[in-house]
Amino acid sequence: MSTVGNRSIRPRTADPAPGPEVAGNPGASMRRAALDGLPELTRPTTVSTDDAQPLSAALLTRLAQLDEGTPEHAYVRNT
Template structure:
């Protein structure tokens, strides 16, 4: 929201939805209950970045108050996803020279955005966009890692390779020498094979 002189102006997307108030409309009453006094956004994707930040903060606080699995929780989370899609598109620009279609990169980044929304703690003094951007980019990088292998290796084995390298470094520092296969297998709870 921006102020001009003494009057306050809102972007059109932040205006309350105008529609027929039908008695007993469960969708409208659920949205009102979910938002608990916050403005209902008719087009969250059209909200400016300046307006999206305080709205996101308010919605994230509201999301933390709602029980997961309820329609109200889902509505607020979906509104947050739409409101912050510009973060995903911003991160996707970084990878525009890749062979994969931009739509696929945005879709994968949206998964990262949803993970960030689910994990964000509004009570910490952290800006949501600063928290979400690394998660979004990380999800995109994982997508490229999974699709760029010449031979299709299951993700489980790709992640095991990373865990193996980390464990080997950790044990090398702890033991003062390179660990044996037996030590690595024991530490990762795997067989030597």
């Protein structure tokens, strides 16, 4: 787990149990699937350069794995 400022970034598990935020929100499931274990940031503008560089590399790697035109590809591309 890495820290950003005074908050921590926890990696997501591959198959988390659906919580209340997932039950009524299919977008949350899609985001989790798109990120495939990468941390989901709620405030990306607060990430330090030291944390942003490896995260960018991981996102680009994940982007190459996804099929273009899918919602997952669009989410990772826009992240």
